[in-house]
Amino acid sequence: MRVQLASPSPASSVRQRLGAAACLLLAGSMPAAAQTQLAPGWQLETTGLFYGEQLRAKVVEPTGRLTRQFANGRALSLGLAVDAITGASPTGGLPTGQVQTTTSSSGRSSTTTADAVPTHPFQDLRYAADLGWVEPLGSLVSASTSAHFSQEKDYASIGGGLKTSVDVLNRLVTLTAGAGYNRDRVFPTGGTAVGLAPDDTPRIPGDNPKEVRTGLVGISRVVSRRWLLGATGSQTRETGYLTDPYKIISLTDPETQLPVAQVNEKRPSERLRDDVLASSVYHFEQDIFYMNYRYYWDDWGVRSHTLDMKVRHDLSSESWVQPHVRLYAQSPASFFVFGLTQGRPLPEFASADERLGPLRTATFGATYGFRVPGHRGEFTLRGEYMYQWLVGRPPTAIASSTNTPAGDDSGGGGQHLGTNIGTILIGYTVPF
Amino acid sequence: MASPCEVLVDTDDEPTARAALDAARGEALRIEHKFSRYRSDNVIDRINHSAGKPVEVDEELAGLLDYAATCHEISGGRFDITSGVLRRVWTFDGREHTPDPAALAAALALVGWTRVSWRDRTLTLPAGMEVDLGGLGKEYAVDRAATRIAEVTASAFLVNFGGDLFASHLRRAERPWLIGVENPATPASGHLGRLQLARGALATSGDARRFVLVRGRRLGHILDPRTGWPVEGAPRSVTVMAATCTEAGTLATLAILRGGDAARFLEEQGVQHWLLE
Numbered sequence: 001m002r003v004q005l006a007s008p009s010p011a012s013s014v015r016q017r018l019g020a021a022a023c024l025l026l027a028g029s030m031p032a033a034a035q036t037q038l039a040p041g042w043q044l045e046t047t048g049l050f051y052g053e054q055l056r057a058k059v060v061e062p063t064g065r066l067t068r069q070f071a072n073g074r075a076l077s078l079g080l081a082v083d084a085i086t087g088a089s090p091t092g093g094l095p096t097g098q099v100q101t102t103t104s105s106s107g108r109s110s111t112t113t114a115d116a117v118p119t120h121p122f123q124d125l126r127y128a129a130d131l132g133w134v135e136p137l138g139s140l141v142s143a144s145t146s147a148h149f150s151q152e153k154d155y156a157s158i159g160g161g162l163k164t165s166v167d168v169l170n171r172l173v174t175l176t177a178g179a180g181y182n183r184d185r186v187f188p189t190g191g192t193a194v195g196l197a198p199d200d201t202p203r204i205p206g207d208n209p210k211e212v213r214t215g216l217v218g219i220s221r222v223v224s225r226r227w228l229l230g231a232t233g234s235q236t237r238e239t240g241y242l243t244d245p246y247k248i249i250s251l252t253d254p255e256t257q258l259p260v261a262q263v264n265e266k267r268p269s270e271r272l273r274d275d276v277l278a279s280s281v282y283h284f285e286q287d288i289f290y291m292n293y294r295y296y297w298d299d300w301g302v303r304s305h306t307l308d309m310k311v312r313h314d315l316s317s318e319s320w321v322q323p324h325v326r327l328y329a330q331s332p333a334s335f336f337v338f339g340l341t342q343g344r345p346l347p348e349f350a351s352a353d354e355r356l357g358p359l360r361t362a363t364f365g366a367t368y369g370f371r372v373p374g375h376r377g378e379f380t381l382r383g384e385y386m387y388q389w390l391v392g393r394p395p396t397a398i399a400s401s402t403n404t405p406a407g408d409d410s411g412g413g414g415q416h417l418g419t420n421i422g423t424i425l426i427g428y429t430v431p432f
Numbered sequence: 433m434a435s436p437c438e439v440l441v442d443t444d445d446e447p448t449a450r451a452a453l454d455a456a457r458g459e460a461l462r463i464e465h466k467f468s469r470y471r472s473d474n475v476i477d478r479i480n481h482s483a484g485k486p487v488e489v490d491e492e493l494a495g496l497l498d499y500a501a502t503c504h505e506i507s508g509g510r511f512d513i514t515s516g517v518l519r520r521v522w523t524f525d526g527r528e529h530t531p532d533p534a535a536l537a538a539a540l541a542l543v544g545w546t547r548v549s550w551r552d553r554t555l556t557l558p559a560g561m562e563v564d565l566g567g568l569g570k571e572y573a574v575d576r577a578a579t580r581i582a583e584v585t586a587s588a589f590l591v592n593f594g595g596d597l598f599a600s601h602l603r604r605a606e607r608p609w610l611i612g613v614e615n616p617a618t619p620a621s622g623h624l625g626r627l628q629l630a631r632g633a634l635a636t637s638g639d640a641r642r643f644v645l646v647r648g649r650r651l652g653h654i655l656d657p658r659t660g661w662p663v664e665g666a667p668r669s670v671t672v673m674a675a676t677c678t679e680a681g682t683l684a685t686l687a688i689l690r691g692g693d694a695a696r697f698l699e700e701q702g703v704q705h706w707l708l709e
Contacts, residue, residue: 014506014686014700014701015683015701015702015703017502017506018502018503018506018679018682018683018686019674019675019679021498021499021502021503022499022674022675022676022678022679022682023676024495024498024499025495025496025498025499025572025678026575026576026579026676026678028491028492028495316604316605316606317588317602317603317604317605317606318604373444374444374445376445
């Protein structure tokens with residue numbers, strides 16, 4: 001008797017055809033099992049987020065989400081989150097060479113000196129809840145609806161959304177379409193500021209409504225056994241009160257360039273936002289590489305690019321690590337200003353909020369996930385460091401002060417007064 | 433399935449192991465009830481007694497028939513799910529038999545996938561013909577059972593239905609599954625070889641248990657549908673490794689159907705295999 005052991009050589013066409021035929025057979029959707037069903041089950045996820053901006057806001061946000069899977073692929077999910085935000089937020093005012101006082105809307109005041117960006121302290125507590133339902137319609141189509149609600153001291157939001165997806169071309173391609181609607185109310189503490197009026201102008205009491213409508217379409221395609229590509233586009237229309245009620249703009253004296261007065265900011269009451277997102281998931285032998293690129297533009301003149309990359313690497317069958325890099329570049333809104341000159345006519349709209357400015361951020365982080373042996377739940381620990389800065393910030397008043405030794409660049413033009421931000425997130429997911 | 437079936441799950445959690453076993457058993461029973469030719473209450477029985485009338489089939493059976501049609505084409509007509517009627521002519525009990533030529537000719541007239549009409553999810557068999565999915569059923573059940581198990585647990589597992597098996601992935605601490613390849617001459621003892629399987633499927637085809645003697649010559653039980661006789665010069669046993677059990681089983685069967693060319697066929701396909709002549 002002859003026994004042979006052979007080693008592989010390049011694949012030939014019979015094997016390829018057979019492999020493809022077997023793939024097609026086994027990819028077909030399965031009829032519902034007569035004896036056993038996909039066991040309906042619950043899943044609980046909880047996270048705790050700790051976020052700190054250097055010298056500014058600190059956020060602590062615990063969240064919980066409970067998901068229940070039913071037979072036939074239906075699912076119900078309920079999420080709850082509480083944000084406790086304390087700290088200080090930039091007012092939009094310019095740094096000065098002198099002691100500058102700011103008052104906060106809660107009546108307290110703070111002082112800042114020299115080239116520090118003026119901020120005012122705030123404290124807020126936000127509750128949010130959302131409910132979602134997923135319903136498969138046949139074996140190729142699925143629909144999901146969601147509703148959400150959030151409430152804080154000066155802002156309330158309620159909204160809902162609908163999304164449906166269809167698998168076509170033997171489940172190689174998925175098409176998605178969705179729409180959402182949100183109705184918000186803004187009721188700032190102390191009343192609503194009058195746009196572009198001096199910041200000590202009496203405020204108007206009452207609510208300010210805001211509506212947000214969103215539509216999105218997406219397509220994702222299985223390119224090969226290892227590679228999934230996707231693209232989505234969305235458009236959002238916001239109408240109503242879109243101004244930030246606590247932000248101001250400094251008025252500078254035309255000669256000394258020192259800030260001498262402050263006015264409230266003012267933004268248009270409509271905003272049309274668009275974005276396109278391309279995403280790729282590639283499965284190597286062991287690792288998975290995720291990459292997203294997003295281009296955003298709106299009719300306020302803001303444009304931005306985001307590049308986000310992650311690699312998931314299994315350390316063992318019980319643990320994994322996922323390093324992450326994100327780069328963001330934004331060009332400012334057409335009405336963004338660092339400050340306004342006193343005596344000149346005021347523009348129709350203006351804001352010094354750095355979130356509408358020439359912003360750059362770079363984020364580096366990593367997530368570590370692990371299971372405790374014998375236990376069903378999975379823990380995740382994520383740490384991220386973000387550096388955020390504005391480009392083209394004008395020189396501060398220090399540079400024009402005679403006290404500064406010649407050649408000292410500390411107040412030079414175009415400096416990047418960057419902010420360091422750290423985030424730690426702890427999560428736990430368990431099915432039961 | 434007419435063979436011992438087992439499921440191995442690499443976990444310390446008993447409820448998980450039970451859930452996996454229930455999932456696999458449920459799927460195996462479902463497939464057997466639906467596709468067995470020995471039952472009188474399923475779609476296969478309806479087809480085999482359809483007396484020439486068209487029968488519409490569901491998505492799952494359509495998938496299997498498409499697959500069988502592809503195999504028929506790839507193998508040049510050697511793989512044929514209508515060849516089951518030939519079993520009436522042969523008795524594979526290890527003893528001396530000679531088939532009756534008239535009976536063999538009559539049976540051959542009822543064999544041939546090319547005589548069947550299969551389109552638009554409708555199958556029409558000429559009266560007297562039968563389809564038999566026995567050559568595909570066990571391997572298909574392994575793959576389906578594996579999918580069901582993966583729905584209820586992420587632990588590594590191995591499904592083995594009578595020697596046709598599938599392993600999902602490496603066990604904990606990166607350890608592979610250890611598989612022994614049985615020696616058909618001495619099934620109770622002595623392995624032909626041992627292999628380490630990380631993930632994938634193994635299927636074995638052969639005549640270890642069923643054969644016939646014709647004028648002193650030993651012939652296996654796998655019949656060539658073009659002649660009605662057992663395949664000449666086929667190896668006693670062929671084991672093939674592939675990504676899915678369906679693929680592995682089909683490659684093993686196609687190899688045996690090549691008779692003396694089995695070894696060369698498997699070399700050309702570039703699959704890992706073990707042969708016993």
